[in-house]
Amino acid sequence: MKKYVHRSLETVLKNLLKQFPAVAVTGPRQSGKSTLLLKTLPEARYVTLDDPVALQQALNDPELVLGNGDKPVVLDEIQYAPSLLPYIKMRIDRNRGAKGRFILTGSQQFALIKNLGESLAGRIGLLELLPFSVEEASRAGASSGSLARFERACLRGMFPEPTMNSGMDVPRWYASYVQTYLERDIRTLYDIGNLREFERFLQLLAARCSQELHLTVLATDTGVAVNTIKKWISILEACRIIYLLPPYYRNLGKRIVKAPKVYFLDIGMVCYLTGLRDRHHVINGPLAGALFENFCVQEALKAMLSKGVPPRLYFLKTHNGLEVDLLVEGINGRLCPFEFKFSSTPKPAMCSSLERFGELFKDLNPEPGKLVSLSEKTAPLTRSIMHASLDVFLSEIRNLAQV
Numbered sequence: 001m002k003k004y005v006h007r008s009l010e011t012v013l014k015n016l017l018k019q020f021p022a023v024a025v026t027g028p029r030q031s032g033k034s035t036l037l038l039k040t041l042p043e044a045r046y047v048t049l050d051d052p053v054a055l056q057q058a059l060n061d062p063e064l065v066l067g068n069g070d071k072p073v074v075l076d077e078i079q080y081a082p083s084l085l086p087y088i089k090m091r092i093d094r095n096r097g098a099k100g101r102f103i104l105t106g107s108q109q110f111a112l113i114k115n116l117g118e119s120l121a122g123r124i125g126l127l128e129l130l131p132f133s134v135e136e137a138s139r140a141g142a143s144s145g146s147l148a149r150f151e152r153a154c155l156r157g158m159f160p161e162p163t164m165n166s167g168m169d170v171p172r173w174y175a176s177y178v179q180t181y182l183e184r185d186i187r188t189l190y191d192i193g194n195l196r197e198f199e200r201f202l203q204l205l206a207a208r209c210s211q212e213l214h215l216t217v218l219a220t221d222t223g224v225a226v227n228t229i230k231k232w233i234s235i236l237e238a239c240r241i242i243y244l245l246p247p248y249y250r251n252l253g254k255r256i257v258k259a260p261k262v263y264f265l266d267i268g269m270v271c272y273l274t275g276l277r278d279r280h281h282v283i284n285g286p287l288a289g290a291l292f293e294n295f296c297v298q299e300a301l302k303a304m305l306s307k308g309v310p311p312r313l314y315f316l317k318t319h320n321g322l323e324v325d326l327l328v329e330g331i332n333g334r335l336c337p338f339e340f341k342f343s344s345t346p347k348p349a350m351c352s353s354l355e356r357f358g359e360l361f362k363d364l365n366p367e368p369g370k371l372v373s374l375s376e377k378t379a380p381l382t383r384s385i386m387h388a389s390l391d392v393f394l395s396e397i398r399n400l401a402q403v
Helices: 010-019 033-040 052-060 062-066 082-094 109-119 134-139 146-156 160-164 170-189 195-206 215-222 226-238 267-274 279-284 288-305 348-360 390-400
Strands: 022-026 045-048 073-076 102-106 124-128 242-245 261-264 313-317 323-329 335-340 370-372 386-388
Touching: 010 022, 010 033, 010 124, 022 033, 033 045, 033 073, 033 102, 045 052, 052 062, 062 082, 082 102, 082 109, 134 146, 134 390, 146 267, 146 279, 146 288, 146 390, 160 170, 170 195, 170 267, 195 215, 195 226, 195 267, 215 226, 226 242, 242 288, 242 313, 261 267, 261 288, 267 288, 279 288, 288 313, 288 323, 288 335, 288 390, 323 348, 323 390, 335 348, 335 390, 348 370, 370 390, 386 390
Parallel strands: 022 102, 022 124, 045 073, 073 102, 335 370, 370 386
Antiparallel strands: 242 261, 313 323, 323 335
């Protein structure tokens, strides 16, 4: 029997089950949603709508599937049966005092949240579970140390199954993931046209992780229309394969670049799609810096979501060349700037962007900037800029996510 790794989201999940009649846990396929709920709610009745028989029963006889209310009901992959939502709403409204009665999971973020917002507004708590964070991977026995964690995330990914199974053929697992899960979901729920062109687009996008999203360039390189690229980007967002980091724009007028930056929610997927299979090519290849930045952003996103709060993450790029990799907005509204450098030897010269940001945007009253690298030491680099290890960086993000 596989060891269960406790997820950081458990505490928030248990709290929401006491507050709302229904709770939804979204996230990419294979991120551990079902396992989390099985461990958190062992007494619940599970209905897996991935199963064609269960799905047909849910569509034909929703009252039977929802049961008599004697125990909580988990409806796995609810996006396949949105017609159940009005029946859930009616049951909740008949007994608004009962909490934690319906637990929904889904792998299609946008369509699912839209349906839930329309059908169960005010009646449902929303959470998102991504693949293992570095903290959770450590509980599963993964190596410690920033470089070791980064390498493992690249070569084995952060999904629970390849993380916990040391004997697994990881490239084969990712090939199966792309073919079985992405293609099935995409074919079932979306009309994407030529699947081969979509796969080519996915590879091109992976090679551009941590870069600004330029739709026209991707359209030209893929040989499809810009509107098609827009649709495909939306699909990958909905499947929680990519995350678009928005630019920070408040009170900055026309000085900033407005295109988002694109990150994958698992750099193991990036390495699979770009053909990176060994440590040498990960560490010494042209994508090393982009991979490390992607790694830091994906982990910052997980740290925020583990607290059950919407991410308040941004980047900054001005038309005169100033760039800051990540701006995190604290609950007090103050901005915390971070810069990521793929280096084990942080130097004061690496702090120039953070120092310029602090000088040019004094009116924003930002926190002192921090440089994040592979070094394990936390120490001052300049009069105003500190170096933060990966652990210190993620601890700060979790503190900023407190509500």
